[in-house]
Structures are given as structure tokens and as C-alpha cells.
Amino acid sequence: xxxxxxxxxxxxxxxxxxxxxxxxxxxxxxxxxxxxxxxxxxxxxxxxxxxxxxxxxxxxxxxxxxxxxxxxxxxxxxxxxxxxxxxxxxxxxxxxxxxxxxxxxxxxxxxxxx
Amino acid sequence: xxxxxxxxxxxxxxxxxxxxxxxxxxxxxxxxxxxxxxxxxxxxxxxxxxxxxxxxxxxxxxxxxxxxxxxxxxxxxxxxxxxxxxxxxxxxxxxxxxxxxxxxxxxxxxxxxx
Numbered sequence: 001x002x003x004x005x006x007x008x009x010x011x012x013x014x015x016x017x018x019x020x021x022x023x024x025x026x027x028x029x030x031x032x033x034x035x036x037x038x039x040x041x042x043x044x045x046x047x048x049x050x051x052x053x054x055x056x057x058x059x060x061x062x063x064x065x066x067x068x069x070x071x072x073x074x075x076x077x078x079x080x081x082x083x084x085x086x087x088x089x090x091x092x093x094x095x096x097x098x099x100x101x102x103x104x105x106x107x108x109x110x111x112x113x114x
Numbered sequence: 115x116x117x118x119x120x121x122x123x124x125x126x127x128x129x130x131x132x133x134x135x136x137x138x139x140x141x142x143x144x145x146x147x148x149x150x151x152x153x154x155x156x157x158x159x160x161x162x163x164x165x166x167x168x169x170x171x172x173x174x175x176x177x178x179x180x181x182x183x184x185x186x187x188x189x190x191x192x193x194x195x196x197x198x199x200x201x202x203x204x205x206x207x208x209x210x211x212x213x214x215x216x217x218x219x220x221x222x223x224x225x226x227x228x
Contacts (some may be wrong), residue, residue: 107156
């Protein structure tokens with residue numbers, strides 16, 4: 001299956017801990033997007049990356065959140081010192097990035113902060 | 115930047131009737147318009163898309179129309195079935211020298227009543 005992969009699918013963290021969410025793009029895709037979705041709400045854009053470069057991080061909170069997409073390995077969204085308000089579904093999506101190209105979503109990581 | 119508006123936010127139809135969801139966009143440079151279906155607890159799935167050089171596209175019971183002059187596009191579902199019940203998101207995108215950013219509407223919750 002060459003689809004977008006995310007892990008873990010479910011993550012439980014206590015307040016103050018760190019959360020690391022991983023995303024492997026679809027085969028042949030070099031651009032990755034992260035979105036956050038609260039229950040019964042829409043998709044909120046967070047960050048757009050290509051390998052070793054952040055293209056757009058305008059949707060990401062300035063504190064506690066960071067993202068990377070290294071030359072080797074998956075993209076990682078890192079949330080430090082999690083708070084209850086960080087509980088949400090985090091979706092990763094990928095696209096080719098060249099020309100007009102489709103965007104496909106991964107299954108999401110559901111983060112619960114207790 | 116691009117602004118995508120989507121209406122209605124909720125829509126209920128009788129099984130067998132048609133459903134129409136409308137979106138408007140603001141950036142005339144946008145040239146790719148995908149639609150996603152998100153079932154409860156699942157990932158958004160690309161169901162149909164249209165590029166700006168085409169006015170209409172059909173795939174079995176779903177169709178999308180695009181009016182570039184008025185900057186609006188619509189999703190049409192005919193002969194609706196209970197399994198069409200989901201949240202539908204529209205998006206607008208265009209390619210720049212750094213990649214493709216996607217701008218999403220706020221979603222339409224469609225309920226098909228058996």
C-alpha cells in the first residue's frame with residue numbers, strides 16, 4: 001500500500017509531556033501538509049513542508065509546536081508540554097508538489113491529553 | 115491570500131433526492147478544485163476534482179461545476195443514498211514556485227434520510 005502513512009494512530013499523553021507524530025508521504029510525493037481537526041470542526045492548516053524545508057508555517061502556534069521533514073525518514077510534528085486543548089485529530093497529507101497535483105490524506109493520529 | 119467559503123454548513127435530503135454544495139474562492143490564480151468526503155472517524159478522501167480549463171466533470175452520481183468568472187464551484191450528488199451521509203470539504207489550490215498550497219472550506223455535513 002503506497003498511501004500516506006501516519007503513526008501512531010492513537011496517542012495518549014499527560015499534560016506537560018511531549019507528543020511526536022509521524023507521517024510518511026505517498027510514494028513519489030515530496031510535499032507534506034499537517035492539519036488539526038477538533039471534533040465536528042473543519043480542517044485547520046498548520047504547516048507545509050518539503051524535504052529539509054518549511055514552505056509555510058503560518059498556521060502553526062509559535063510556541064510548543066514544531067515540524068520537520070528530514071532528507072531521510074518521515075515528517076514529524078512535535079508538540080512539547082502538551083495541554084488539554086491540544087487533544088484533536090492530526091492529519092497529514094501529501095502531494096507531488098510539482099505542477100497542479102492532488103493531495104491525499106493519511107488516516108490521522110488521535111491525540112488525547114489527560 | 116485565498117479565502118474559500120462553503121455553504122450550507124448542514125444539509126438534509128431524502129434518499130433519492132439531489133444534494134448541492136457550493137463554494138466560492140477569492141484568488142483568481144486558483145486553478146485546481148478538489149472535493150473531499152469525510153466519514154465519521156475517518157480521513158478526508160478525495161472524491162472528485164476539477165481543473166480550471168474544464169467547466170464540468172462527472173463521475174457516476176457525483177459532478178462538479180466550475181464558474182471561473184464568478185469564482186464559484188459546486189458539488190452535485192444525484193440519487194442520494196444513506197452512505198452519502200458524511201462531511202464534505204471543498205478546496206482551492208494553485209501551483210507556485212514553492213509548491214501547492216490548499217485552502218479548505220469549512221465543510222458541509224450532509225445527512226441522507228432513508
